[in-house]
Amino acid sequence: MAEGGLSRTKMMLSFIVLLCASITYTRAIDTISANQTIRYGETIVSPQETFEIGFFKAGNSTNYYIGIWYKKISTGTVVWVANRNRPLTNSSGDLTLTLQGVLILRNATGNVIWSSTNLSTPSVRNPVGQLLDSGNFIIHEDGDTDQENPIWQSFDFPTDHLLPGMKFGRDLVTGIQRNFTSWKSPDDPAVGDFTALIDTRGFPQMILLDGSKTIFRAGPWNGLRFSGEPDLRPNPIYNFSFVLNEREIYYHYNLIDNSIFTRVMLGPNGNMDRLLWVDSRKEWTVYLSPRTDNCDRFNLCGTFASCNINDSPACQCLKGFKPTSPEQWRVADWDQGCQHGTPLNCGPGEGFNLYSNLKLPDTQRSRFNQTWTLDECERVCKNDCSCTAYTHSDITGSGSGCVLWFGDLTDIRTFPENGDDLYIRLPPSELDVTRNGKSSSGGGQIRIIVPIASVVLVFILVCILLYYRNKRKNGTQEGTNRDECGHESINNSENEDLELPLFSFSTLVTATNNFSLNNKLGEGGFGPVYKGVLEDGQEIAVKRLAETSTQGLHEFKNEVISISKLQHRNLVKLLGCCIEGTEKMLIYEYLPNKGLDSFIFDKSQSKLLDWPARFKIINGIARGLLYLHQDSRLRIIHRDLKVSNILLDSEMNPKISDFGMARSFGGNQIEANTNRVVGTYGYMAPEYAGDGIFSIKSDVYSFGVLVLEIVSEEKNRGFFHEEHNNNLIGHAWELHKEGKSVQLVAKGLVESINLSQVLRSIHVGLLCVQRRPEDRPTMTSVILMLGSEGPMPSPKEPGFFIGKNTEDAPLFSGTYDTSSTNDLSITILNGR
Structure with missing residues (x-):
């Protein structure tokens, strides 16, 4: 009887122990204690079950990693990886928190694959690892409620994601650089080719690298946004700010409504997008992309030039500058950029012109002072011959602080609005008249005389042009057609100044040997195309509108107007046109190889x-x-x-x-x-x-x-x-x-x-x-x-x-069911 009672007592005690253990584990589901181990299939979940940490496999890979991913939404969307460059080859690894407060990942043979000892870990007595609902995994003293300064945190070592509350930048005290880098591929979370970082070599700016090459620059922070990101503005989803002091330099954002989920991800293809979770569709959608057009390519236009996506061509020299290589500039090769129209000599008359609505230039070779006024900034820059430009470092309020550039100005673009002001050093002859009552140079009478003279000169030129235009209108029809090569016939109806070189019919007859069949290159819906050679030896291709052509004056004018001002290395170049009587011709550059x-x-x-x-x-x-x-x-x-x-x-x-x-x-x-x-x-x-x-x-x-x-x-x-x-x-x-x-x-x-x-x-x-x-x-x-x-x-x-x-x-025209027996539309069939 005694033995039976003892047995029942032991069973009761065992049950109580198991129950207590179960209760303890349930209460501590978001933490890991010292010497506790997590294996494959076991996870730690944040208090509100927003995030989860544990072992996972990436895509179709057979390797295993420790990572953090969303749990409630988008299961499998991984936002952080521990051992991204040293995967486990099987699921037999384990993750342990040591008594010293260090996370250690070991493989099946006990070798350390990864650990959290990237920083000098202070002595701890009772460390605890905890996964927060922010997605941050922290290690802190048990009972320590200060989560802002933990012993270690995953947010200090981002992978490819920037989450709300995460700092993106540099800790000047500890030396931690919080960059984020892409995965190699969707199946491989190892460090990929692309890195986003806050560049602190001058006035801090956000850049994107492909390897060691800068491919995109969001620009410096201007107090409201990154200078190159005018679409980054207050919104109902998240707020954002930039911290710049003697201890830290970083950008971060926080959710306004915690029921909304958003993240910034740098993809393996280099796309850096802000994604928003749409619960009704159960998917992530792109909310904002920093790179939106060709002008976002780093330094597309070279030095002292600005990229404006609404211009054609997109690259233009800044006022007061000219192309370094006019020949290359004409063919849309802008690598060499622009140079001063009149060289600087550091003379007393030099000053600064104001350029507005710009993305500020690359700040690698810049200096800044957050206490100087704009007048102090101008004085310092003017007294240093190597200083090329300056502006406010903070445009909020009436503006404050100062940034100064030294050397060439690169990677500038022009926005329709919300751009920044920049004061650029120029010689006396290029300086503008006073702006808003304030002289941009301290200049003198030259800046007043030159504009007046320019206005008078323009007025005289306009009068001359109007005189000759009226004279041409009163001429004979034959003279009009022959002399203007179609300009009157086309431009008056389209109100466009095509500015095309003028070719007479006789010139083209001679060039093509009277449109000889031996010179014929091919024929399309527009008509035949002939090779020609001008008197100076230049080879041309002449597209001649045939009387039987399915195309007419509409298509002819359309082609002239569409392509006359287009300049790109991958577009055929239109050299001129001619209309004489019933003849309508377009003259193109000659291309020796046939069509593709x-x-x-x-x-x-x-x-x-x-x-x-x-x-x-x-x-x-x-x-x-x-x-x-x-x-x-x-x-x-x-x-x-x-x-x-x-x-x-x-x-x-x-x-x-x-x-x-x-x-x-x-x-x-x-x-x-x-x-x-x-x-x-x-x-x-x-x-x-x-x-x-x-x-x-x-x-x-x-x-x-x-x-x-x-x-x-x-x-x-x-x-x-x-x-x-x-x-x-x-x-x-x-x-x-x-x-x-x-x-x-x-x-x-x-x-x-x-x-x-x-x-x-x-x-x-x-x-x-x-x-x-x-x-x-x-x-x-x-x-x-x-x-x-x-x-x-x-x-x-x-x-x-x-x-x-x-x-x-x-x-050519009509409905989809309409076709033509000619198997070409307006085309030049063979090469020119």
Whole structure:
């Protein structure tokens, strides 16, 4: 009886012990105590179950890591990784908190893979590790409620995420640099190519690096926002600030409403986006992207130049400066930038002009003082001959503090509004008149006399121009046509000053040997194209409107107006025009190689274009389209992009031609509707062919078709697969779904291909031909995807891919069902 009672007592005690242990574990689910171990399958969860820490596998990788991820929402979205560069090869590792307050990750053999001893750890008595609802894992003394200064915290060692409450910058006392770096790929969290950091070599600024090369600069903090980020403004989701003192330099943000989730992520492809969780759709959406257009490319325009996305070309020398290399500047090669129109000599008359609405220049070679007034700043800069510019360091209120630049000014851009002021040093002859009652130089009478003289000179020139214009209007029709080469006929109706060189009909007759058949290069919907040689030896290509042409004066004028002011290395250059009687002609630069179609669709010629050459062509076409869509003065929609409209120069560089069907948009217009659908079957986007709706995404669709044709050496509408009756787009789509995209590559390219580039190109092509325009990427994204190794979104079902198709047939006007017997639209078939 005694033994039975003893047995029952032991069972009761065991039950009590187990119950207590269970209660203790439940209460401490967000912590780990000294000598406690976590293994695969076990996790620590934050108090409100917002975040979770434990072992995980990245994507399709077989390796194991310790990480922190969201628990309540978006399970699997990892925001921090401990052993990102030293993964476990199996799940037999364990994570332990030592009595010294150090986290240690060991593998199955007991070797230390990672530890938190990056800092000198102070002596502790009873350490506890705790996961907070901010996503920060901290180690502190048990009972210590000061979570602001823990023994160690994961927020001091970011990976690829910037979370609310995290400091992004540098601790000047401890030396901790809180940068965040991309993953290598979605399957590999190791340190990737891209790093975002606060550069403290001068006045602090935020930059993005690809390796050691700066590719983007958000600029310095101006008291309200980063100078290069005018869209960073107060909002109902989060607030933000920048701290700059003798102890710390950092940017951070905090949520206004804790029920909203947002994060900043630096992706493996270099995209740095602010993402917002949309609970109704259970997905992350992009809320804000720092890099939005071509002017965000670091130092695109070189020294003393500014990039304005609304100008054409986008790069312009600042007032008082001129191109260092005018020849390169004319062909949109801006690397050498600009220089002073009149050199500085550190003379007494030098002063400063005010430039407004700018992104402030690169501050690597700058100095700053947060207590100086703007007058003190000007005085210090003027007394130092190496000082080139200055401005306020804080624009809030009436402005305060001072930043001074020394040496060349680089990576400037102009905004329509919300930009910063900058005072730039100039010689006396270039100084403006007083601004707002304050002299910008202390200058003198020169600054008053020069503007007055300039006004008088401009007035005289205007009078001369009006005199000669009226004189020409009173001349004979023959004289008007012959002398102005179409300027009156075109400009009066369009109110455009085309400023094109004038070619007489007789000059072109001589140049083309009376339009000899031996000089004929080809013929398109517009008419024949002839090679010509001018008296000075310059070779030209003359596009002559035929009497039987399906195109007319409208297309002629459209091409002249569309391309006359476009200057880009990947666009065919228009040299001039001529109208005389019924003759209408356009004169282009002569390109010695034929069109791209004559290479990739010709079995013998295709051997001359290996994969590196084709990848170069794909990228060149993409850059040309980006210029048309984004960097030109007006947004240009080509509407007839196809392989035969891509011409090749002597070095096989691609040049987009044929702008007779192009349309331009102004302002913020992004799409339009037309009753006159033009283009070529096989390249037209579904929404354009069916409903007449066109936008930049119409050109993106055509680009996608073009990419697939370059890779496969097959025509989209000339291809017919005997098994599934699909055209080229459909065949590429089926192969992609089966993971066999490499089978799309032309056999002759197999020996020269870069597999990663080819598969990426096919993937980009499929993204471009997606059925819905909003799903297609912009050309900015296309160029970034082609040039990186990061992840890409999965393409959705493409448009126009089912069924057998016939050869390409152009569509000039009318509805989608209307076609032409001529298999070219306005084009120059052969090379020039």
